[in-house]
Amino acid sequence: MFLNINSYAKLNLFLSIYGLTEDKTRHNISSLMTYVDICDKISITTKRYGDGVSINFGGIFAHKISQYTGNSVENNTIIKTLKLISDEYDLSIDLDIYLEKNIPVASGMGGGSSNAAAMIKFCDKFYGLEMTQDEKINIAREIGADVSFFLQNSSAVCSGIGDVVNPIYFDDAICKKSVLVIDLMEKVSTAKIYSSYDQLNLSQQDEEIMNKNNNLIALSLVNLSKLNKIADMEQLIRLNKMTNNLIQSDKILYKTKNAIAKIAENSSDGLIKFDITGAGSAAYLIYENPLFARRALTNAQTMFPGIFAKITTIMPDLHDSANLQKCGVYQNCA
Template sequence: MKISVKAPAKINLTLDVLHKRNDGFHEVKMIMTTVDLSDRIDLVELDIDKIMVEVSEGFVPSDERNLAYQAALKLKQRYNITKGVYIYITKNIPVAAGLAGGSSDAAATLRGLNQLWNLGLSIEELASVGREIGSDVAFCVYGGTALATGRGEIIEPIASPPPGWVILAKPPIGVSTADIYRRLQVDKVSHCDETEMIRAIETKNFQGICNNLHNVLEDVTFSLYPEVQNIKDQMKKFGADGVLMSGSGPTVFGLVSKESRLNRVYNGLRGFCHDVYAVRLINQPHS
């Protein structure tokens, strides 16, 4: 039996860091939403008690370091599953891009194995497993749009944003999330008020969403990688309605309400950045 599951990327509409916790993680508050740039996860049941992972991109690990592998292992351990699975990951989401590609692969694996192994688990139960894998996995299990708190694993679903286009642009560099957080001076950041963003989302106010984009990690990433700031500046210049770096970077996204403007922004960015995508906001959470 084979099951295929989409693993969509996420962007941060807001990202605030409140303080460093005693466990070494940072306390965050952020609003995330999914976009229709997706990896594909193919799952095939094996008669032998083994997890096998293959990835379309050779530089992505296919052993126990892979989050999809960890997702399958966690499910097997928690629910005493003796069956095995072959996992093939077709990568479309850029790696180390601030788009939660690995976390979404893990979440899609959890959702798919719930079907493949007839576990009958709820989204909440799958998210509970996801929290043991990584900070973004629980959100990726839910999908849609949500307020994330704690270290990012406490999820409160909220309304979906209005329809719109998203331009994603990633320079040819990787950014270490741990390094960005380590360099962040929490006492010097300008915190944001998520209530204004939530109000804009709930009232389907596209321009209000654009006006309240906020990411406290931008300054740190920009100081280390000025090319990321350059992409943001260019995206504004070409006419995106709202522009922000996603996560710890290096991907920058632009929100665009009109398709005519979308083409101008997309074509302008393609002139100096290879990885550019024009996608839509996904309005529905996973069932």
């Protein structure tokens, strides 16, 4: 049997960090995440019982994978996910996997997390596991903070370590906006970014200021969580004046923010919002229509030769059965 899965990227329309978990091992976040129409493609072929799992890579970013996972495929999120499920449910998982890597690696767009969530959904359906949502999230937590978001089918306000997911549906008009995604192709370390952020807060902010900031973030999170639907970009921007507060902690993030600020300055017609996404090297600019976005794309490629730049859209909210395949539910291609 041969199956294909589309594993979609995300953007953080804002991301704020507010303190550590009680065990001091992870960060609490507040973020509004949404899908965009850029995806990895996962092709799966079943193998004979006992043959185990094999994985190969292709796509425009395949060469970047080893820079972050080393030469061992055991560090890949797909392999980690399948091992966790195999151990938890006493399964012999025997699959040949080909990952076409089209989402920039370590970009903050959640490629590895999306791949992991796609495999959780696949295994649940293919092996008839009938996993509860809590069981899926428990596996997701073991892989990474963003994986829980990718288990559901709409934009969402995420809190906790990213595992508390409150769906928010966007009006169709928002999905018609054009999004220019860029990546300066700089190597970044998520762990280093968060470590630098911790040191910066400890050295530059006293406890009173930190508590005040955390309260403001929590209030914004509550206000957003009360909504069922965001009608337009103006409403989104009014509700949330925050951007990504990791920028100050890493020179690559700061460089990326400056780059898109220059693009925004030279391509301001029709511009709605711009920011970096997640703890990675990618950023986005949201425009009213494709014409404005194409002009910005041309300017970006002229100003910063060699960058990854692509015009895309915010994905429709995938809460109806007709659209489930777009969010990682497999399609039988036999």
